[in-house]
Amino acid sequence: MDFVKVWESKWNEALKLWSDYVKLTPAKFLFTESEEKGEGLTTSFAAIRLKDHRVLLSVRQIQHYKLEDFALEILGHEIGHHVFCPGDLADQAKLVYITNLAMPRYNHLTPMIVNIYEDLFINDHLKRQNNLRMEEVYKKLGKQKDPFWNFYMRTYELLWALPTGTLTEGTLSDQIQSDAALVSRMIRNYPNDWEKAMFDFASICFPYFFETNQESNSKVIKSLLDTLDAGKGLPPPSGLTDVEISSELFPTEGITGSKRSLSPAEYSTICKSMGIEADISEITYRYYKDKALPYLVPFPELITPGAKEEILEGNELWDPGSPIDKINWLESTIKSPVIIPGYTTVEDVFGETTSNEIKLNPIDLDLFVDCSGSMPNPQNELSYLTLAGAIIALSALKTGSGVRVTLWSGEKEFLTTNGFIKNEKEILKVLTGYFGGGTCFPLELLEDGYKEVPKRKRHILIISDDGIDTMFTQTYPRDPRAIVKNALEKACGGGSMVLQLYQPNNNPVVNELKQSGWEIYPIKTWTDLIQFSKDFVERNYVRNQILR
Known part of the structure; x- marks a missing residue:
């Protein structure tokens, strides 16, 4: 095993083969088959692990092939995978x-x-x-x-x-x-x-x-x-939605000569080929996030001129039912060196005064995406419904809006986030799910979510097709029209429906929704959703952006 010390001494020299500025953890030598298996070195005598960029070396295989005298050649090769190719x-x-x-x-x-x-x-x-x-x-x-x-x-x-x-x-x-x-x-x-x-x-x-x-x-x-x-x-790689395929020797129509857009299924296959052990929801989440990023748009904010400014007025006794982070520990310690919650702990009291500050009030997004059998499975092929939802949801998150996403299909068949949240992964994991069943709009979510006026304005956005008529035609114990009207009024931020309609002007339910205040955006193909997502903000909010 004397060669191991020689190889260790040549590590810095191997790094300098590529650059004086390359820094990597020294190579790890593995002496037994069990060590090799534990570190993931399966067939080769040397490898670099991209997870931590650690070079792994099999001592027994190097000896088997009599490669002890080729330290720089083998170490330099493995480092090359890190700094050069790939x-x-x-x-x-x-x-x-x-x-x-x-x-x-x-x-x-x-x-x-x-x-x-x-x-x-x-x-x-x-x-x-x-x-x-x-x-x-x-x-x-x-x-x-x-x-x-x-x-x-x-x-x-x-x-x-x-x-x-x-x-x-x-x-x-x-x-x-x-x-x-x-x-x-x-x-x-x-x-x-x-x-x-x-x-x-x-x-x-x-x-x-x-x-x-x-x-x-x-x-x-x-x-x-x-x-x-x-x-x-490692997690699924990012920046892999489009790949340019070129060929000088084997040009193939439909494959080479241009950029190809990967499907979710192809992206999943790539991940498996590289040994990435992620479930389909994680892979699909990464795929649609990368697809959506180039299209992100400024999401609406309500601007309040002369917003109130808080000023500290003093302290009062902290109530045990209040959040613990409200306690002013310095003042509580000054009041009594012995801290007794609810007796010696105090919290700050604030008042308000007028100011020249402008307050931005993000509008929350309540997004409903149809996921019935007439819609593509976003885990297998590119779903423009999912992509448009991702673009709008991520745009909303950038400005501090909360987002609730609901994926719906048949009766009692829906998946929704835990309220209005700001966790992009949880939002996209719901958005990239799939039911593929019947069609029945989840009225119960509109009914339960809008019993009272929410603290922040919300915009309700629904993406569907002719199946939107189930909003009124389903059997429901209470009046569907009253529920929908109430939700639109209580949301205070408007409502939009993007619908692929076979007969845009002859759908009585759609016409009724339009007359009751919903903005209806008929589209011909699902690819039109990309343009809609870009125009969404300007068409809905710019004219009413200032709230006085």
Whole structure:
């Protein structure tokens, strides 16, 4: 085990291969199989864990392959995954997605293909920029007859001007020679923009597995896979709603040549490929949050000129029924060194005086989103209802508004947040749920929520289709029209309905709602909801923004 101390002494030198400013926790050496399993080092002799950016090294496997003399080569390679390729989880996710598109039905091979592709960039950089003995590492691993391995090794031979047979085994086919030549050009042409060549690289790799209809069983390949389960222990990556797919060799209509918008199902597949252990609600929450962020708009606030200003008038006895944070501990201690709650504790008393300050009063949002069988499942495909709701809800939270989200479908079939809250994750987790049942608007929520005038004004927003007529046509023990009218009046902030209607002018319930004060916004397709969400504030609040 003497080599371990040598490797430890070379850690800072390995960091400087990339930059004088790179700071990472020193590598962790693992001496037994149980230690390797516990740390998540499964097949390779070295890896970097993106969760904490810790390099892991298997002492027994390094000895098995006789790699003790290659400290800088192996340490520098693992550090390269952190600072160079992929660098972060979002870039890794993009490469995974592009590879999935290029290798249909073989997505289980995606982590391996991405890993090998990244290794090409890192190893070529270390060889050319730092003159490290990268080819000697592969010589120690040994030659293989596997066609894919020979294609991979031939690429290194071309990159580093090595004679044929230095790393490869036997006579190479014309296909291997051609593929290796193409890939070597990619590595040199895109040293800092590897996403551009990922689709072509994966397309070149695809036939090696498709034609044999089996995965390479080479233990050597598996020993090199140091970014498998790169996302284990991490939350789903952000910034991954659109990915640009480019190809110089295999342009495919409908796939390459433009940005592709990921579906929630594709996003979920990417997370699983990277070993991210998150439930579907967490993944869907992250997806719609990222989708909504570019569209956030200023949410309405009521402006009160000459708002009252509080002034301290004195103290009074603190009541045990009051919040404990109201106690003025300094004054209570001065009054009595022995603190007895309710007897010696006091709280501050404030009065009001006029001022020139302007007070902003956020309007709370009461959002109802139809989730019946006629609506898409937001966990599988992009739901514009969910996206529009996310845009408006997140916009409201930015200005301090409270938001209640209700997802509704059939009778007594609804999911709602615990009142008007400001927790974006809880709001979006409700919003991204799905029922897919019948249609029956939850009148009980309007009835219970608006028995009294709320402390802050609210705007009621409903997103639905022709199923909105169940607001009046359902069997309910009390008058639905009176309940709806009362809610609109007590909310004091107005009400809007965004409806996809088959006959916008011939729906009697919709016409009645419009006449009773609801703002009706008919749309033709659900994609129109994006434009609605942008216009929502200006169309509803700008003209009545100042409250006197």
